[in-house]
Amino acid sequence: MSISGNEVRRPSRLFRNLSAKIASIPMILTALFVFLGGTLWTVLYSFTNSKLLPRLKFVGLDQYERLWSAPRWLTSIENLLVYGVLSLIFSLVIGFLLAALLDQKIRFEGVFRTIFLYPFALSFVVTGLTWQWILNPDFGVQRLVRNAGWESFTFNPLYDQRIVIYGILIAGLWQGTGLVMCLMLAGLRGIDEDIWKAARVDGIPMWKTYMFIVIPMMRPVFITTLVIIASGIVRLYDLVVAQTSGGPGGASEVPAKYVYDYMFLAQNLGQGFAASTMMLVTVAIVVVPWAYLEFGRRR
């Protein structure tokens, strides 16, 4: 027989931290039914020929075949790739450089921080409209330089199909790097002063300290930043609508716009769902291996 103390069974794991668990029930339900349920529903209906209203009439992979033979969708994917890669690289590099410069104990740091972060307070629509004017050849930069005497100067990215996506990238970077800078600055401030002192005692040049000591230590900050930037890239929509509405001639279309246009404008839910499912798959292809490496290893 066991002693009486062991008679009282340990409370089941289910009831530990009961109040916390009860408090998270709404979020769990939201995640299950709204996020997961909505996703499954969308994927299911992407195999139907739903038009304006959803209906369960299955057509197999028709919507996907049409999607991948649509020139507009292919342009969208290409644009997202270009925008995504460049925006990731540039916002990380510029954001980190600004943060490192601000971290040199300069005067008026608060003022600079505010200036750099300010664009982030503007919505993408306002950003897009502002940059539409700045990049307009008749009113913006081009006019300004030409008035200053350089008559042949040409800079009209929003009206040139080959470079329109860079015009959008400029606006996106202007809006987003401030936030990246702030996150990086917070990361830099989290580095112990003693590490800097030790590096200085060892005579390691400053750029080397940043490259090989500080940046590896800031890994968690980089990952948070990466997730924030990446989610911003995938849902790129309002900036394009405000700046070019996908033009000129559909050269700046992006996947999110394709989804919206086909769901609500073309009244073809099936096609929109197929496109959004493909967006989900793309994200999954990027995120799943990374999450596996990141979280799977620790076990």
Next chain:
Amino acid sequence: MRYKLLTAAFAATVALPFVAPAGAAELEVTHWWTSGGEAAAVAEFAKAFDATGNKWIDGAIAGGGSTARPVMVSRITGGSPMAATQFNTGRQAEELVEAGLMRDFTDLAEKEHWKDFIRPASLLEGCTVDGKVYCVPVNIHSWQWLWLSNKAFEDAGVPVPTNWDEFVAAGPALEKAGKIPLAIGGQSWQTTGAFNVLIPAIAGKDIFLKVYKDKDADVAAGPEIAKVFKAADDARKMSAKSNVQDWNQATNLVITGQAGGQIMGDWAQGEFQVAGQVAGKDYTCLPGLGVNELISTGGDSFYFPKLDDADKTAAQEVLASTMLSPATQVAFNLKKGSVPVRGDVDVSAANDCMKKGLDILAKGDIIPDTNQLMTEDTNNQLNDLFVEFFKTPSLTPEEAQKRYAAIIAAAD
């Protein structure tokens, strides 16, 4: 104290909807009429409806139909419908009607004998699903017009063209004089519209019907449509320097003489009118591009979503009758630049261009509007194609025609 204020504020927002007096209802009406001429026209509706003791709440959505329709559709399907909403006459609201979200006006239509005075009959047919009437057509708009600026041609030293070929021939002279020969706004529906106007003008009415009504992909890939693509190629070369987005900005280029012409529906006429221009003197209009004088009978219709509120439901009927009443029809359409849907009203106040349209209508040289023949899905695919074609010089007419035929083959 702060808490009390907050409570009061909440109470106020709850109480607000009950303030309106019973009997006279406020109806929210959504539409995308925001340019100068359009706003003047819609004000006529509001004035006439307010005169019945009800109140017109204007729900204008800026940015054109392609921006407005998604908002309207999601409000109706999302369960917060407006009292009345504009759609283009045709298939745009087809599924909303089939889903039972729109109100059936058959009784009112029979009582007021809509069938007897609405012409052409195709307009009311566009509103009819399974023998029941679901909408009120308010005007007849046609796309097949070429608007020319007399001033631009005077500056270029060439006579004002009388047909499309002369216009194309005058292109270089216009360009030399620093004008944009052809103004086309950057929005995709405008490029598709221009192409759809070129089809009956270049290839004729039969080809137009074979492609869009019978969805005959062989004809769409054939030599007749190839000629149309050739003409569209001319059009895109002439419009290469046109840097505006909205249709009324493009019309404004013609009004001010910066552009030679514009292919646009007769709603452009409202803009010339607001600018105080006189047809024949300041500007010239060529129906059917001066080649095949025919017009399409599209236009706008108002649909009335089902509502729970009894007062508002009653007022919907008043609004429907008001929109069709002879006086409102004339006042509205003269400002809008469109033709009244009633054949029995006095339109002697119409200007030269509108009279040309009325003559063609009386002769019966009409074609259905593309909105009546094709779904929004197909129209949207065509929009994607033509906006790319018009803005991408490297996309050849042959390649574009291949894609065009594929879209027609898949259309339903």
